[in-house]
Amino acid sequence: MLEVTDLRTYFHTRAGIVRAVDGVSFSVEKGQTIGIVGESGCGKSVTCYSLLGLIPTPPGRIEGGRAMLGEEDLLSASEATMRKIRGKRISMIFQDPMTSLNPYLRISTQLIEPLLIHERMEKKTALHRAIEALEEVGIPDASERIRSYPHEFSGGMRQRVMIAMALITKPEILIADEPTTALDVTVQKQILDLIKTRQQTLGTAVIFITHDLAVVSNVCDHVYVMYAGKVVESAPTTDLFSAPEHPYTRALQRSIPAIQEKGEPLYTIEGLPPDLTKPMDGCHFAPRCEFATEECQTVAPTLQSAGEHHETSCTRRQRGEIDLIH
Amino acid sequence: MTDPVINPSGKLLLRPEDIEQGTSLWKDAWHRLRKNRMAVASLIILILITVLSIFGPMVMPYEYQDQNQGLGATPPLQAGAHLFGTDELGRDLLTRTLHGGRVSLGVGLIATLTALIIGVTYGAVSGYLGGRTDVVMMRIVDILYAIPFTIFVIVLMSVFDRDIKLLFLAIGAVEWLTMARIVRAQVLSLSKQEFVEAALSLGLHRVTIIFRYLIPNVLGPVIVYTTLTIPAVMLFESILSFLGLGVQAPMSSWGSLIKDGSEKMDVYPWLLLFPAMFFSATLFCLNFLGDGLRDALDPKSSKD
Structure with a gap:
């Protein structure tokens, strides 16, 4: 519609x-x-x-x-x-x-x-x-x-x-x-x-x-995760929670206090979102991403299918190089 | 008309016809104002003074310019029907005071109304549109501010015929500047509020938003500033009269009467006392009425 x-x-x-x-x-x-x-x-x-x-x-x-x-x-x-x-x-x-x-x-x-x-x-x-x-x-x-x-x-x-x-x-x-x-x-x-x-x-x-x-x-029913002006992941809600396909989505989920064990420090994403006035070559999340490589910093990612109705912009995840569930 | 509906807690509900029509801001404000005794008393006194000023001179046995050289300055109630006494030319002070009220109230009303209409509209438009429009509109105000007012009025008076109505407008045409600034600043902060965006998102036209959503919300400060403007305008008229630009003798205004009276207050105190009484009573009432109006217009201030 x-x-x-x-x-x-x-x-x-x-x-x-x-x-x-x-x-x-x-x-x-x-x-x-x-x-x-x-x-x-x-x-x-x-x-x-x-x-x-x-x-x-x-x-x-x-x-x-x-x-x-x-x-x-x-x-x-x-x-x-x-x-x-x-x-x-x-x-x-x-x-x-x-x-x-x-x-x-x-x-x-x-x-x-x-x-x-x-x-x-x-x-x-x-x-x-x-x-x-x-x-x-x-x-x-x-x-x-x-x-x-x-x-x-x-x-x-x-x-x-x-x-x-x-x-x-x-x-x-x-x-x-x-x-x-x-x-x-x-x-x-x-x-x-x-x-x-x-x-x-x-x-x-x-x-x-x-x-x-x-x-x-x-x-x-369906969720779009945005980071620094771009959609980084798009998935049906259940899939997003059970099998996130982007490191940023996973980091967000880990930052929810309720999931943490008592006494354990709460997970936070290091750093701040990028300054949007400066054009960036690579993935916008790369500076804060624990999985980022040299390539992530320089080559712009694109949204690609990662399952039914599920898309991610993480290049490494698209190639299956990283595992975000465990 | 049916009586207003009052619920057990004493809260004013609406009359049946209002329920069908929805009520306007002004109708509500009037209901609230009627419960403010000071404001109502002030309103009655103001109406009384106005009526006296308009019709008083017509029924008085003396004209404002009639002189009685033989009488000279007499204190109140000493000679004839001179209730307030006479000035040194033997002119009846009561007639002159009431006649002066016409000029003073007239200038107060017309000049302030001019200032109000121009200032509020200009300020609201400038503040709401923002950006470059705002910058240009406000720089124009800055430039006008820099023009010495007295010179402006002198020029205006000499270019056009010296007409008292023109004088009223001229004062108003200058007084709107501060009003425009106050309204603009208020609107600037208001237009960032979510209810303005909400109104936009409902499909309202920008003009509707200015007049229905923004201006009612700035009425509080506007009314307070208006009650300050009226006395300022009245005093300004007396300064202009002194310079020979305003009201000319033998015509009178409260400002000119007070000025004349203050020069002779040690010999003929009544010449100052009576015009000053009318003048200050009017200002007091305007202030109380202004406060009352401000409260009445703010739905949150109702104590019922």
């Missing part, structure tokens, strides 16, 4: 060109959930902002690639076309529910906004629909609560409101940009479940952006 090919988004800053997203490809099918995982600054958010045409230009610029939503290329569509797509065919929910609602407007006013714009609904009808939408995301007393202001809701409740707002037009795709990062662990689970059930009811495809592998294992 959505097919992204070779997306490249660069930021032209004074320090040089930042290749925030450098040749990313992925696809989403109807009703599917994909995850985009990676550290802060690896380009996962920029990828999704590019799809919605929300990259601040300048300094940002989409340098190439295509993102076909049906017949429409999102990357070359006009602003007017994009306004019709945003909130109608693709919606987004954000990381921090405390700041993603306008504190000066009642929930009702904000909830009906997409209906008034995209469906040209009557205000009265829209309000009834909005109350339904709040009930659907599990807000008790919806007809009463719809008149509240955002500050009268808790963080988890606000995220529910955001979800109701994003899904009120029954979009084809929902982009969830770290929707649970700012929430309590107990609430996280509820929100994830809510997104899952709403998705099943509406048949919406979900793009989950997260740095939390636990979230990925919970909700995603």
